[in-house]
Amino acid sequence: MSPAARGWKERSEVRSLYLLAAFLVAAYALPFVVGIQAGTVRFDERWLANLVSVVLGGFMQGGVYAMFAVGLTMIFGVMRIINAAHGEMVMMGAYLTWVAFFFLGVDPLLSLALTLPVAFLFGVAVQRLLLDSVVGQPELTALLITFGLGLVMIYTAELLFTTDFRTIPYAPGTVQLTSTIAVGQNRVISFVMAVAITAAVYLFLKLHRLGKAVRATALNAEVAMVCGINVRRIYLITTGIAVALAVAGGALVSIQFGFNPETGVVYTLQAFAIIILGGRGHYMGALVGAVMLAVLESLVSLMIPNGTAMVELAAYGLMIFVLLIRPGGLMGVKEA
Amino acid sequence: MATRVVPGLGALVVLALLAGAPGAWADHRPDKTVLVGGAISQTGRYAEPAGRQVNAIKLWADEMNARGGLLGHKIELRLLDDRSDTQTSIKLYEKLITEDKVDVVLGPYSSGITEAVANVTERYKKPFIAYGASSTPIWEKGRKYIFNIVAPAEDYQKGALHLAKQIGVKTIAIIGEDSLFPRQAAKGAKDWAKKLGLEVVVDENYPLKQTDFTALLQKIKASGAEAVISNSYFADSAAQLRQMREQNLNFKLYSSTIGPALPGFPEQLGATAEYVLGFSQWEPLPQVLKLPGMKEFIDTYEKRFGEKPNYHAGGAYGALKVTEAAIKKAGTFDGEKLRDALATIEVQTAFGRYKVDSRGMNSHEGLTFQVLRGKRLVVWPEKWAQTKPELPAPEWSKR
Numbered sequence: 124m125s126p127a128a129r130g131w132k133e134r135s136e137v138r139s140l141y142l143l144a145a146f147l148v149a150a151y152a153l154p155f156v157v158g159i160q161a162g163t164v165r166f167d168e169r170w171l172a173n174l175v176s177v178v179l180g181g182f183m184q185g186g187v188y189a190m191f192a193v194g195l196t197m198i199f200g201v202m203r204i205i206n207a208a209h210g211e212m213v214m215m216g217a218y219l220t221w222v223a224f225f226f227l228g229v230d231p232l233l234s235l236a237l238t239l240p241v242a243f244l245f246g247v248a249v250q251r252l253l254l255d256s257v258v259g260q261p262e263l264t265a266l267l268i269t270f271g272l273g274l275v276m277i278y279t280a281e282l283l284f285t286t287d288f289r290t291i292p293y294a295p296g297t298v299q300l301t302s303t304i305a306v307g308q309n310r311v312i313s314f315v316m317a318v319a320i321t322a323a324v325y326l327f328l329k330l331h332r333l334g335k336a337v338r339a340t341a342l343n344a345e346v347a348m349v350c351g352i353n354v355r356r357i358y359l360i361t362t363g364i365a366v367a368l369a370v371a372g373g374a375l376v377s378i379q380f381g382f383n384p385e386t387g388v389v390y391t392l393q394a395f396a397i398i399i400l401g402g403r404g405h406y407m408g409a410l411v412g413a414v415m416l417a418v419l420e421s422l423v424s425l426m427i428p429n430g431t432a433m434v435e436l437a438a439y440g441l442m443i444f445v446l447l448i449r450p451g452g453l454m455g456v457k458e459a
Numbered sequence: 460m461a462t463r464v465v466p467g468l469g470a471l472v473v474l475a476l477l478a479g480a481p482g483a484w485a486d487h488r489p490d491k492t493v494l495v496g497g498a499i500s501q502t503g504r505y506a507e508p509a510g511r512q513v514n515a516i517k518l519w520a521d522e523m524n525a526r527g528g529l530l531g532h533k534i535e536l537r538l539l540d541d542r543s544d545t546q547t548s549i550k551l552y553e554k555l556i557t558e559d560k561v562d563v564v565l566g567p568y569s570s571g572i573t574e575a576v577a578n579v580t581e582r583y584k585k586p587f588i589a590y591g592a593s594s595t596p597i598w599e600k601g602r603k604y605i606f607n608i609v610a611p612a613e614d615y616q617k618g619a620l621h622l623a624k625q626i627g628v629k630t631i632a633i634i635g636e637d638s639l640f641p642r643q644a645a646k647g648a649k650d651w652a653k654k655l656g657l658e659v660v661v662d663e664n665y666p667l668k669q670t671d672f673t674a675l676l677q678k679i680k681a682s683g684a685e686a687v688i689s690n691s692y693f694a695d696s697a698a699q700l701r702q703m704r705e706q707n708l709n710f711k712l713y714s715s716t717i718g719p720a721l722p723g724f725p726e727q728l729g730a731t732a733e734y735v736l737g738f739s740q741w742e743p744l745p746q747v748l749k750l751p752g753m754k755e756f757i758d759t760y761e762k763r764f765g766e767k768p769n770y771h772a773g774g775a776y777g778a779l780k781v782t783e784a785a786i787k788k789a790g791t792f793d794g795e796k797l798r799d800a801l802a803t804i805e806v807q808t809a810f811g812r813y814k815v816d817s818r819g820m821n822s823h824e825g826l827t828f829q830v831l832r833g834k835r836l837v838v839w840p841e842k843w844a845q846t847k848p849e850l851p852a853p854e855w856s857k858r
Contacts, residue, residue, distance in 0.1 A: 163678070163681075169681070170681065173677045173680075173681055176673070176677060176706060177673055177674045177677050180671070180673035180674070180702075180706075181671070181673070181674070184671050184673075278502070281502060281506065285506075285507070285510070286504075286506035286507040286510065287507055287721070287722065287723055288507070288693035288694060288697070288721065288723070288727070290727045290728060291727075292727065292728055292729030292730070295701060295704050295705070295729070295730065296704075296705075297704065297705050297706060297707045297855070305705070305706045305707045306705065306706065307701070307702065307705020307706065308705065309705070310705060379670075379698070380670050380697065381693050381694035381697040381698065382694070383507070383693075385504055386668075389668045389670070417671070420674075421673060421674040422674070423674075424665075424674035424675050424678070425674035425675075425677060425678050428663075429662070429663045429664065430663075430674075431634075431664065431665040431666075431669065431672075431674070431675045432637055432663065432664040432665060432666060434665070434666060434669065
């Protein structure tokens with residue numbers, strides 16, 4: 124590449140960053156503008172307290188979504204496999220927690236000590252029996268096989284638990300931050316758990332020998348293999364951790380929302396939107412993407428009249444425009 | 460000789476088919492059976508309520524067969540699974556009617572699917588009672604072969620709004636999922652609010668499968684609404700209640716169309732479900748509703764399926780009892796004659812009175828209950844009330 128061409132490329136890179144920043148400012152300002160027009164935005168003390176509660180709520184929600192999005196992005200980053208059964212693994216986590224709570228009487232947070240190893244082993248089994256044979260195959264093959272796995276999981280859950288909705292009555296109280304700003308107890312618990320677990324995985328990837336091997340494999344599996352990394356073992360660990368993250372996400376879902384065997388699909392879509400926005404295979408991107416989506420949805424819902432009906436429009440609109448400006452996602456690597 | 464007979468026979472067959480022989484199908488079955496069939500969601504998002512209707516259908520068929528069948532014919536059930544999908548359901552009904560040649564059609568579950576399937580059954584002149592649908596527009600298109608039995612969507616919030624008026628509420632918020640049934644329920648709620656002089660200060664829909672209602676609830680609180688009328692199912696109403704509690708947002712009254720009526724709602728939500736209002740088409744309370752055959756139905760259902768029938772089961776069972784009475788009155792399985800019988804007959808079943816108007820709509824009256832100390836207790840209308848409503852609901856910190 125000639126120096127001139129490289130210069131041009133860098134300039135366009137910088138330009139696209141400016142464009143992205145300008146777009147994001149516009150996107151997040153839009154609900155305010157519409158709200159002022161419609162008179163729902165008042166800027167008095169009570170309204171500002173509302174705004175803070177809502178943004179805080181969205182932020183914490185984003186933390187939980189990020190947790191299972193990170194699992195999805197790990198599998199994609201390391202193996203280039205799109206795990207269409209990811210939401211079903213979240214659902215599995217919710218049921219495991221529910222069974223532990225109602226039949227064994229175990230606290231939903233303590234039960235993670237029980238469910239996470241189970242989830243890890245399940246992930247290892249899925250890798251050994253299903254995914255191993257499709258690593259390196261066209262992406263569609265893996266997509267189909269995980270889609271099939273998802274269906275099997277849905278119908279197995281229906282067989283075991285029927286399609287009745289379940290939820291766990293846990294920590295329903297409220298945390299009063301100021302006299303006007305309150306957040307839910309279980310939301311704070313979920314957020315703290317999500318941050319703790321994702322941070323632990325992050326540190327593992329950054330510092331531990333095995334974690335470094337996972338990242339090396341994600342960068343280039345062949346070179347990693349040449350360097351003496353047992354790539355198949357890395358794949359097993361990756362899927363194990365990813366499933367554990369999904370199951371942990373499911374535990375947090377079970378104490379916040381209702382779920383039944385079919386709800387997994389929602390979480391698959393959500394996780395997809397998040398990692399596409401944040402940058403496929405990019406770890407921090409999933410965190411940033413999740414929080415950005417959740418906060419934007421909250422703002423639209425709060426300020427625009429009948430805005431709650433438009434949250435999906437806002438979320439996918441954000442995703443599309445970000446991709447138009449940066450095809451690799453917010454934090455994504457430059458793609459050829 | 461033979462060559463001349465064959466076309467003659469062919470013409471006869473064609474003639475027989477044209478002359479409405481379908482009515483005689485049942486009598487032509489060698490084993491004297493009557494084929495009763497439909498496509499009802501056994502998997503997918505409607506599997507929960509629809510599954511209870513399947514239970515009631517099986518119960519009815521076995522009961523009939525034990526008593527010698529329908530018009531002396533043994534009932535053979537053919538229940539297919541539409542996987543809660545409209546397109547699949549349409550295909551299955553085409554197949555049931557044209558290939559399997561069912562004699563009596565059973566309805567699908569949900570207003571959306573029923574609306575689509577009604578076009579198929581109408582074309583083949585196959586009447587049925589739509590126990591799975593409650594949206595009035597289905598009956599406003601001049602259809603002749605579909606009959607209503609349950610209370611319409613527009614009436615689901617009627618009791619809650621009357622109770623709101625009673626406790627002096629002036630402003631309400633109406634929210635709901637963005638789909639056919641909740642939108643109809645919202646329309647009815649707005650009409651009732653207008654009649655009762657309640658001001659609607661928030662009127663908002665949310666997408667299917669929305670899970671985070673924090674912002675919407677803050678918006679409702681900021682609008683000054685005193686009561687929340689929520690046209691919701693299980694997951695959304697559960698999330699709304701939880702998030703209200705989390706943020707300590709107090710309202711005098713909260714009512715949901717479907718969620719609280721589903722089994723397990725009070726148990727799964729614990730104290731968060733207390734004081735919530737819900738609607739039910741019917742409750743398994745023979746001592747309150749005093750309907751004929753009710754106790755027997757409830758007992759046999761509970762014995763067989765290990766739980767008391769909910770209103771989905773009750774509605775399906777009632778619809779089948781009406782169909783049974785209409786077939787007896789018509790004396791045949793012929794679609795046209797059965798249709799006339801269903802349009803004119805008046806029957807009391809374990810589900811309530813059945814007598815339709817010119818649109819084919821029954822005037823079934825539902826009831827409003829309140830979750831109190833983990834139980835659903837009827838609080839409206841007064842003639843069926845098991846207890847006095849405990850409203851306005853106390854603040855979250857006192858529940």
